[in-house]
Amino acid sequence: MAKIRCVGVLTSGGDAPGMNAAIRSVTRSAIFNGLKVKGIYRGYEGLMNGEVKTFTTEDVSNIIQTGGTILRTARSKDFQTPEGRKRAYDTLKKEGIDALIVIGGNGSLTGAMKLAEEYDFPCIGLPGTIDNDLYGTDNTIGYDTTLNTIMDCIDKIRDTANSHERIFFIEVMGRDAGFLAQNSAIACGAEAAIIPEDSTGSDQLIEFMSRGIRKSKKSCIVVVSESPKCGAMYYAERVKKEYPQFDVRVSILGHLQRGGIPSARDRILASRVGVGAITALIQGQRNVMVGIRNNEVVYVPLIEAVAKNKPIDLQLIKVLDELSI
Ligand code: F6P
16 A cells, blocks of 8 residues: 555535534644645646645644635536536655545545545545534534534524514525534524424425414424425415414525534534544555544445435434423
């Protein structure tokens, strides 16, 4: 197995608070262990176009506390083609990079896996997404911060919802996963959450309305996981038609959910998995995602991390149901 002397690091897909802490961790741990580090800008786009810079420890000073990603990010269509990946591989060779560390979500780690398979190139994934939808790690980088951001927003909306005695449908991100919706609903004492994992053919709105909204309640918050067809707007329109006695409003939180100062949990998670990535490479591990399960650093084959389904704990649905009476 070829010795690793130089690692490249990039962020890809949707940015997530804590990505900078991960870049810092990878860079400093690599240098600590005698390796060279190169930062790759704008994700796979920058990798294909040769946007590469040698990093020193100073390049990652004072970033642990900042949101976004200093390396910038992109969702690259070209990298999804064999020609695109060939260009990316050519840059890696030209720059003398022996291993690539990719910080991103499902699509980004799938890209890393393909590059690894096609060119027998060592790739390590770090779970960076607010959606928390990667298998094999309890949490992903950015999820905790976003959950707290959503909680702050919903607490504020509750003030106005109470004052006007309204039903609010609040749409949160998560792509196809309901972790953000379900857990923010519990954290805010919401009356219901509508999540993709619970859509077993039943009509979640009718179920919720038929349970009845207690007369003494001044307001009602329903957290809805984003969905192209059945988002917060869809449910609000239906309530307006089917239950016209209620005063309904919608709030779509949007991209503010991805910004902000990373929480302590995200900074620590990012720092631990960053060190874990360098340790993995030194130990000869290849093509794994570094995660944390039950407070232990774990190495999950990339194929499992991206292809296996991460189920939501059904107990969380029961908790919300029981507490929202
Ligand atoms: O995957 C992270 C995420 O924020 C999802 O929750 C959301 O569906 C998507 O990215 C939004 O992507 P974009 O910033 O490209 O609109």
